[in-house]
Amino acid sequence: MIRPDAELLLDINDLHASVEDKPILKGVNLQVRAGEIHAVMGRNGSGKSTLSKVLAGHPAYRVTGGTVRYRNQDLFDLEPEERARLGVFLGFQYPVEIPGVSNLEFLRVSTNARREKQGEEELDTFAFEDHVHDKLKVVQMDPAFLERSVNEGFSGGEKKRNEILQMALLEPVVAILDETDSGLDIDALRIVAGGVNQLATENNATLLITHYQRLLDEITPDYVHVMAAGQILRTGGRELALELEQTGYDWVDRELAAQGAA
């Protein structure tokens, strides 16, 4: 839902970032307001995933230029955990396994860290169990997953559902979902997309990083951005995704070549 007067949640200006001294982001500009759903598309290596990691504060990525303001404060002043507590959420493409750490306990500590920041009371073990059981429904997840170690031995689809469960618990202001659709069969994709749709409100925003159009059949974006060579090359509405579906990314190469020549 596009409302020009809605709060500007994320304001990315000329963002440059590199990994191991290799520049990946080369001047990204993007504004995200409350209520909006953005899709960032592009080929592998275009910088989409790097953008999501930089926003969440992954230590392997170094910001080399530009600014990002989150709700009017400098995002890069904040540690990753601080960003999360303030409502920035990254749904991982490859959620890591953490052996020995109980999923339930992890979810509880995480939820309480966010609640504390919002001035809400901490949930004890019992209260949290009730709370989490409500949220399980969002992703149709079996409570048995709560008893296991974080993501350990989960299938690809189970890991992604666990990500959306975390999103449901943390109630983020800006949710960045990095290739959440990758590796999912169509049923799992529908469940995950259904979860994202249920969680989208007029007060939050979603940034979908995706390679394929098929996720966008389930979640309707307000904006579609095409990334290439570390920049947003073109921005449009939903129709841009459909156009990409038909024409592929070849035009991107032509456009980049033209830019290079210019």
Place this chain on the structure above:
Amino acid sequence: MTSTSTRDLVSQPYKYGFVTEIETDKIAKGLSEDVVRLISAKKEEPAFLLDFRLKAFRHWLTLDEPDWAALGYSAIDYQDIVYYAAPKQQEKKASLDEVDPKLLETFDKLGIPLSEQKRLSNVAVDAVFDSVSIATTYKEKLAEHGVVFCSFSEAVKEHPELIERYLGSVVASNDNYFAALNSAVFSDGSFVFIPKGVECPMELSTYFRINSGDTGQFERTLIVAEEGASVSYLEGCTAPMFDTNQLHAAVVELVALDDASIKYSTVQNWYAGDENGVGGIYNFVTKRGQCRGDRSRISWTQVETGSAITWKYPSCLLQGADSVGEFYSVALTNNCQQADTGTKMIHVGPRTRSTIVSKGISAGRSSNSYRGLVQMGPNAKGARNYSQCDSMLIGDQAAANTYPYIRSQQPQAAIEHEASTCRISEDQLFYLQSRGIGFEEAVSMMVSGFCRDVFNQLPMEFAAEADKLLALKLEGSVG
């Protein structure tokens, strides 16, 4: 990485590092036959004990300090150590009211209140300060059940026949270099006797405190569980911060007769030295349990977090048929700490079983080695062992080693060994952080997850404690 770094994380001050100002009765530095005789005389010991000491001392003189462990430390000058130091007070007090308030205060500060009003409700405590036991709580209540729980010196006076029968029966005075040294000069420790058929009604615990800077601590613990008896015992240890090293060479002997069960837990938090490896305790300990009777069981659980040097292999001699030995260990080293620890499971009797679960965590520039022996004797038909040794590395300067030794003379014995090494990865930490969990909490969550199998074995009162201790020790170690 953001402003926190793994290496800065470990520099949490040691909160038990204070020294109690108290007048002590100390003998002069140095070790000789006269010193051994002097210790024995100060303790008014019976002749058999003096003989035991002298025999041990004469044997010790013929031994060389062992050098096979993966440990490096400067030579110990055995003549530069005080072998007996005791806070000045007459006799052991009949009641706690007569104990020097400074001592009670010391134990209060350590979280071990001894006074009637404050003491732990279901744990009996023997408090050992430098070379002597200063108080034992709940003695009367335990006596009603026939349980003897007192300092070693008291046991020598009141139950000499038990001491004479069992002392040195599991760890002989000539067993090894440090055991021989201990046998010659040990000063105090705890004695536990659980008579036939009695289940000890409460947890027993000894708390060891080194206070003097130049004193060695040589305590001796002996636990005997008669037929069908059972007991759970816990020891805790702390010491002040000195920039010199103190020697701690203890001997613990456990005897379990038919159907008896002994659970022995240790939370060791001796001063570990500073971040450059200056100071700290040298911990050379011989711990061994003998499952003498059929169907008896001995279980060692240890959480080793302190000491500059740890050399320690709590072992089980599984003699009785169907007896069971267990070893659960968490050893954490940080900064310049070195640990060479593990166990020996000696299967003698038929169908004996043993389980080894070892979790080593190395951070900073420390080195952490697991060294374990599983031996199946010719009569250990149907015996089984399962070993699992996991190491976790934190940072990129720490070392972990595993030295499993397996010897079997019995074709019908089964031995299983699993080992793994992992590192806390940046991606795992980032994952937890991106869910609002702070860096240090993320590390301690992962570490306690890693140790969970062992913590589950600790008495409940101490499991949470151990968890906190580990978190504290690791603060500043990751980044």
